[in-house]
Amino acid sequence: MRYPDAVAGVKVSSGDWSNQRALIGVFAKEGVELSPPSEALLSAVLPLGAAGCISATAYVKPGNIAQLCERWQDEHASSLREMMTHMRKTVRSLSDDSPKVAEQWRSRRCQLAESETKRRQV
Structure with missing residues (x-):
């Protein structure tokens, strides 16, 4: 290892x-601790x-991912x-909708700004 005091781990997310x-x-x-970008590959x-x-997803269910890391070989691993x-x-389904949600939010903000501008003009 060329930089043992500087590199502790790496996220391996090439997709390959x-x-x-x-x-x-x-x-x-x-x-060196290497980690994939998803719990789907843990097994x-x-x-x-790794x-x-x-x-x-770790922000949503950190305890479950930790359990899977600890118990990947036991009988409950498949249910986890x-x-x-x-x-x-x-x-993933929520993030797939995020561009739509962001556009709806921008549109609503513009409508509110236009309403406020008209109100001030009166």
Whole structure:
């Protein structure tokens, strides 16, 4: 490791599974914590030495992701994975609508500003 006192971990989010697997395999052995961008990959990356995940869903259900990281090998892991997959899909569906919501908000703000301008002119 070239900068052991400066780099503790890396988010591996290339989207290329073979690249992620190779990076985790190499750097985990050197003590660098590598994490995928989603809890959806935890079952695949934890056995390779990944540290966990760096995910927006962690803001919603951090305890469940922590449990999955701790218990990825036990009998309850599949139910935790299913629950987190459902949560991930829910969060993703909300973010898919965010451009629409933002546009509606901008439109409403413009309407309010126009109303306020007209009110002041009277």
